[in-house]
Amino acid sequence: MKISRVFTAVLAMLMTVAAGLIFGSGAAVAGPKPTVVLVHGAFADATSWDGVAADLRSRGYRVVVPDNPLRGPAYDASVIEKTVADIDGPVVLVGHSYGGAVITNVHDPKVQSLVYIAAFGPVEGEPVQITIDPIRFPGSQLLPPALGLRIVDDPHAIGGKNVDGYVTDEYFHSVFAQDVSDETAATMLAHQKSAALWANLELGGPPSWANTPSWYLVAGEDRVIPASAQRFMANRMGANTSELPTSHASLVSQPGAVADVIVAAAHG
Incomplete structure (x- = not known):
């Protein structure tokens, strides 16, 4: 009888250890969450x-939210x-708008997935300007007078000067972020x-x-990169695609929905 009880106790202990190993190995396979790098x-x-x-x-x-120099x-x-x-461990790399062209040119084996938020996704040898061709993809309002030009100091350019583009004050809210409040648009403009x-012409x-x-994530009401251009690029890259009826600034107007897409990519 005593032997039987000992045997039963040992068997129960072995089963407990086995269960722990099984479930523990499952947790180990899942691994840590990737680091998310957000490129503006x-x-x-x-x-x-x-x-x-x-x-x-x-x-x-x-x-991690690094500064994007916006030079090319x-x-x-x-x-x-x-x-x-x-960064140690896997990375989910996310780009908004021109940031998509940047992450398209980043090559690191730690990057497990890419996320494009109303972003450019060029092929090799293609400048981003081509993908807002008004004949194929009409609808962009980022044209003069909404688009302004100015000479800036740029240590990376020949002669230390460069020509930069920007969205003019009076058009910023209506063209870039029509679905945010006046206060939010003013803050965005200040930044x-x-x-x-x-940067638009480099191959x-x-x-x-x-x-x-x-x-x-396509921005369906985008007035900067037409939604038709975004759908074209997403289809060309074979991306897992979803769409929101937002402005170009969906990351500001719908941050929770944008985060959902990034989490899906992290799980994927």
């Missing part, structure tokens, strides 16, 4: 991601690559960063989306 686009700075970053952090994600895809991608290189014209390199799973 032209006519914005890192604060444009504030709402999305706060949402993701509340869900337990580590979020190759140079800007090299800056973002340095950010990614300093606007101009972008080198060359892209081999696209990272060609061998990395990608997600694309």
